[in-house]
Amino acid sequence: MVPVAVRDAVLERARAGRPHEICGVLGGTFDPDGRSRVRSEYPAENVADRPRTRYRIDPEEQLEIFEQLDDRGEEIVGFHHSHPRGPADPSETDAAEATWPNRSYLIVSLDPLAVGSWRWRPAGADNDVTSESEGRFERERLVLE
Structure with missing residues (x-):
């Protein structure tokens, strides 16, 4: 579930970021089975070499965001x-750069x-991803609240 205010933000x-891609982290309550609840979004600067077609969150900024999430009692939803x-x-x-298993990736x-909204499913016995793959994105229903 995603608050309308988060989606709108x-x-x-x-x-505002056009023509570059924007990026950030979603915080809230994480459930690996797909019933996560977003409570907030944490904008991040896109530091990719080609920001018109790629995004990358600076590792130091990402760590700062994760600390903010922890301080607020939130988990990384995606x-x-x-x-x-x-x-x-x-x-x-x-797909090639997704690394957070079972997290949601909201794409605008x-x-x-x-x-x-998509959920990254890693390769493994618990899903139908082939062994040749690292994983796959699974479409998830975007529920607004």
């Missing part, structure tokens, strides 16, 4: 970023305007 940042000129679906690069598309 991410959309506004995506619009991450968000934008695709200013593409769909709200994970790109091949998104500005053209066309859409918000998609």
